[in-house]
Amino acid sequence: MTARSKTTTTRTRTAPRKVAAVRTKTRTARRAAPPGLSHDVIRIAALALIDEDGLADFSTRKLGRVLGCEAMAIYWYYPSKEALLDAVVDQLMMRVAAVVSGRAPIDWIGALRDVAHAYRGLAHDHPKAFPLLATRRFASESTYAFLEELFELARRQGIEDRITARFYRVVSSYCSGFALNELATLHGPKDPGIAALRRRYTRVAAVSAWLEPRHLDETFEFGLELQLAALAGAPGAAPMEQRR
Amino acid sequence: MTARSKTTTTRTRTAPRKVAAVRTKTRTARRAAPPGLSHDVIRIAALALIDEDGLADFSTRKLGRVLGCEAMAIYWYYPSKEALLDAVVDQLMMRVAAVVSGRAPIDWIGALRDVAHAYRGLAHDHPKAFPLLATRRFASESTYAFLEELFELARRQGIEDRITARFYRVVSSYCSGFALNELATLHGPKDPGIAALRRRYTRVAAVSAWLEPRHLDETFEFGLELQLAALAGAPGAAPMEQRR
DNA sequence: CCGCCACCTTTACACCGTAAAATACACCCG
DNA sequence: CGGGTGTATTTTACGGTGTAAAGGTGGCGG
Numbered sequence: 001m002t003a004r005s006k007t008t009t010t011r012t013r014t015a016p017r018k019v020a021a022v023r024t025k026t027r028t029a030r031r032a033a034p035p036g037l038s039h040d041v042i043r044i045a046a047l048a049l050i051d052e053d054g055l056a057d058f059s060t061r062k063l064g065r066v067l068g069c070e071a072m073a074i075y076w077y078y079p080s081k082e083a084l085l086d087a088v089v090d091q092l093m094m095r096v097a098a099v100v101s102g103r104a105p106i107d108w109i110g111a112l113r114d115v116a117h118a119y120r121g122l123a124h125d126h127p128k129a130f131p132l133l134a135t136r137r138f139a140s141e142s143t144y145a146f147l148e149e150l151f152e153l154a155r156r157q158g159i160e161d162r163i164t165a166r167f168y169r170v171v172s173s174y175c176s177g178f179a180l181n182e183l184a185t186l187h188g189p190k191d192p193g194i195a196a197l198r199r200r201y202t203r204v205a206a207v208s209a210w211l212e213p214r215h216l217d218e219t220f221e222f223g224l225e226l227q228l229a230a231l232a233g234a235p236g237a238a239p240m241e242q243r244r
Numbered sequence: 245m246t247a248r249s250k251t252t253t254t255r256t257r258t259a260p261r262k263v264a265a266v267r268t269k270t271r272t273a274r275r276a277a278p279p280g281l282s283h284d285v286i287r288i289a290a291l292a293l294i295d296e297d298g299l300a301d302f303s304t305r306k307l308g309r310v311l312g313c314e315a316m317a318i319y320w321y322y323p324s325k326e327a328l329l330d331a332v333v334d335q336l337m338m339r340v341a342a343v344v345s346g347r348a349p350i351d352w353i354g355a356l357r358d359v360a361h362a363y364r365g366l367a368h369d370h371p372k373a374f375p376l377l378a379t380r381r382f383a384s385e386s387t388y389a390f391l392e393e394l395f396e397l398a399r400r401q402g403i404e405d406r407i408t409a410r411f412y413r414v415v416s417s418y419c420s421g422f423a424l425n426e427l428a429t430l431h432g433p434k435d436p437g438i439a440a441l442r443r444r445y446t447r448v449a450a451v452s453a454w455l456e457p458r459h460l461d462e463t464f465e466f467g468l469e470l471q472l473a474a475l476a477g478a479p480g481a482a483p484m485e486q487r488r
Numbered sequence: 489c490c491g492c493c494a495c496c497t498t499t500a501c502a503c504c505g506t507a508a509a510a511t512a513c514a515c516c517c518g
Numbered sequence: 519c520g521g522g523t524g525t526a527t528t529t530t531a532c533g534g535t536g537t538a539a540a541g542g543t544g545g546c547g548g
Contacts (some may be wrong), residue, residue, distance in 0.1 A: 005331075006386050032526075034512090034513085034526075035527075037526080037527090038450050045500085048349050055288045058505080059504060059505080060504085060505065061503080061505090069527070070527070070528055070529080071504095071505085071506085071527085072506075072507095072527075072528070072529085073528075075505095075506070075507095076525085076526065076527070077330075078428050080506080081505065081506090094499080119364035127546090130415050131378075131379055134378060134379075134421070134424050135374075135375055135378075135424065135428065136432075137427065137428040137432040137433070137435075139437075139438050139441065140430075141441065143446045144441050144444075144448055145445070146444070147260050147292055147447075147448045147451075147541050148445040148447050148448050149450045150445075151447040151448060151450075152447050154451075155447060160286055161450050161451050161453070161454055164247075164451050164454075165452070165453075165454030165459075166454065166463055166467075167449045167456050167468060168351050168427065168451070169422070169455060169467075170418070170422075170463070170466065170467035170470070172419045172421070172425065173422035173425050173467070174414070174417055174421055175421065175422035176414070176420075176421035176424060176425065177378070177417035177419065177420035177421025177422070178414075178421070179412070180379065180417075180420060180421070180424075180478075181377050181413065181416065181420065183378065184379065184381040185381060188380075188381040188383075189381070189383075189501075191383055194381075197383065197385065197388050200388075201389070201391070201392040202245065202392075203391075203392050203395040203399060204388055204392050204395060206393045207391075207395045207398075207405050207409045207411070207412070208523075209405070210405055210406050210408075210409030210410065211409050211413060215409075219409075219410055219413050219414070221314070222410060222411075222414065223374050223410075223417070223418075223471070224412035225468070226470070226471065226474050227412070227471075230470050233318075237443060278496075278544090279496075279542095281495085281496085303533080303534080303536080304535085304537085305535075305536090313496070313497085314496070314497050314498080314537085314539075315535095315537085316496075316498085316538095317495075317496050317497075318537095319509070320494085320495060320496070324536080324537080325535095325536065327536090375546065383506075387528095413548060435494090484523070489548100490547105490548080491546105491547095491548085492545105492546090492547090492548095493540090493544105493545095493547105494543105494544095494545090494546105495542105495543085495545105496541100496543080496544105497539090497540100497541080497542070497543095498535100498539100498540080498541070498542085499538105499539085499540080500531075500538085500539085500540100501521085501524090501536105501537090501538085502535100502536100502537100502538105503534100503536090504532085504533100504534075504536100504537100505533100505534090505535100506531100506532090506533105506534065507530105507531085508529100508530085508531085508532105509529080509530080509531100510527105510528080510529070510530090511526100511527080511528070511529085512525105512527075512528090513524105513525085513526080513527095513542085514523105514524090514525085514526100515522100515523085515524090515525100515546105516521105516522090516523085516545105517521090517522085517523100517528105518519100518520085518521085518522100
C-alpha cells in the first residue's frame with residue numbers, strides 16, 4: 001500500500017517514457033525498463049491525453065500506451081477511472097488555488113476577481129478537460145484548502161459568512177456556466193447546417209453577432225463586474241469605506 | 245428514408261411496450277408484434293431511462309430492452325447515440341421554450357426571469373439528464389425557434405441587440421452554472437470523508453452552512469435579480485419609464 | 489404475383505473498465 | 519548465499535459498449 005500513502009518512491013520519473021523496449025544494463029537485466037509510475041506522472045499524462053484526444057476518447061488503455069505500461073498498472077495507483085479523473089480535476093484546480101495563496105489579506109473582491117479570471121483561463125487552456133470541473137464536486141483535500149484560504153481572506157475583511165457564501169456561489173456559478181457556453185460555441189462540432197438556420201432565424205443571427213469570440217471577453221467582464229459591484233455595495237461586506 | 249423525414253407512421257405506440265413476446269392474432273401471425281418505434285417514442289424513452297439510470301449507465305442496448313427492440317433498431321431513426329442525446333436535449337428544452345411562446349410583447353425582463361426559473365426547474369426534474377444541456381450546443385431547429393421568439397420579444401421592447409445578447413449570455417450562463425453546482429452538491433456521491441474534511445477546514449464548514457439546500461432558492465434569486473436589475477437600468481434597454 | 493421499400497434483427501468487430509491471478513524484481517533476515 | 523516478503527506490473531478474462539454490414543420480413547403498389 002505504499003502507493004496509496006503519501007510516500008513517493010525515491011527515484012521517480014526515469015526520463016524517456018514510452019521507449020519501454022530498451023534494457024537496463026544493470027545486473028539481472030531481464031525485463032524491459034519498468035515504467036516507473038507515480039500518482040503525479042499518471043495524472044499529468046492523463047490531463048495531457050485528455051487535452052489531446054478529448055474526454056470521450058480518453059481511456060485507461062490509451063493512457064497506458066502513452067505511459068509505456070499496461071492499462072491495469074494505473075489501477076495500482078488509482079482505484080478507478082473516476083478517481084483518476086477526480087485527481088485530474090485537482091491538478092487543474094491547483095492553478096486557480098495559486099492565485100489566492102500568499103495574498104495580502106485585503107481586497108477580497110480583488111481575490112474573487114482573480115479567481116474568476118483564473119477559472120475561465122482554465123477553460124481556454126484545457127477546453128477538452130474543462131467540462132470535468134463543471135460536473136464534479138469539489139471535495140478533495142486540496143480544493144478544501146484552497147476554499148479555506150479564500151474564505152479566510154473574506155473573514156479577515158469582516159465580511160459575513162452569509163455574504164461570502166452568497167457571492168462565492170453566484171460568481172463561481174457564473175464563471176462555470178460562462179466558460180461552458182464559450183466552449184460549446186467555440187469548440188463544438190462545426191455544423192454546416194447552422195448557417196442555414198441562421199438565415200431563417202434572423203433575430204437569432206442578429207443577436208448572435210454580439211456573441212462572437214471577439215466580444216466574449218467584454219461580455220464576461222461585464223457580468224463579473226456587475227456581481228462584484230453588488231458585493232462591494234452589500235451590507236455586511238467591508239467595514240465602511242468602499243470606493244465611493 | 246421515411247423515418248428521417250417529417251412523416252410519422254399512422255399507427256404509433258401500441259400500448260404495452262416491453263411484452264414483445266405476445267403474438268398478434270391477425271392473419272400471418274408469424275413474428276412477435278413489431279416494436280412500432282418512432283422518433284418521439286425513442287427519445288421520450290431515452291429521457292426516462294436516463295432519469296432512472298443516470299447518464300453514465302445509459303446505453304442503446306438498455307434502451308432497446310425497455311423499448312422491446314434490438315439496439316440497432318434505434319439507429320434507423322437516429323444516426324448515432326450522440327444524435328439521440330441531442331434530441332433528448334431538445335425534448336428537455338421544449339419545456340423552457342413553452343414559457344415564452346404566446347407571451348405578451350411587454351416585459352422582456354419578466355420573460356427572461358421566467359426562462360431562468362424554467363431552466364433551473366429542469367435541473368430539479370431531470371437531475372441525471374441535466375448535464376447534457378450544459379455541454380451541448382443549442383443548434384437545433386426548435387431551440388433556434390425558441391431563441392428567435394425570445395429575442396423578438398426584446399426587439400419589440402426597443403432593447404438593442406447588443407444589450408439583449410449581453411444579458412442573455414450572462415443570465416443563461418449563471419443559470420447553467422448554478423444548476424450544475426446545485427446538482428453536484430445535492431446528487432453527487434455521498435462521500436463520508438467529507439465530514440472529516442469539514443472538521444479540519446472550519447471556515448469552509450462555516451461558509452458552507454449558508455449553501456445548504458434550504459438557502460439555495462434565495463441564493464439563486466439573489467443572483468438572478470441582481471442581473472435583471474442591471475438590465476432594467478441599462479442604457480439601450482426599455483424606452484424611458486422604468487418603475488421608479 | 490412480384491418486387492420494392494420501410495422497418496427491424498442478426499452477426500460481427502474493436503474497444504472499453506476492471507476483477508483476479510500470475511509474475512517480476514528489490515530488499516531484508518537468516 | 520538463499521529464501522521470504524512486499525511492491526510494482528503484466529496477463530488473462532468477463533461482460534459490456536457503439537455501430538457497420540448484411541440479412542430478413544412484411545405490407546403495398548405495380
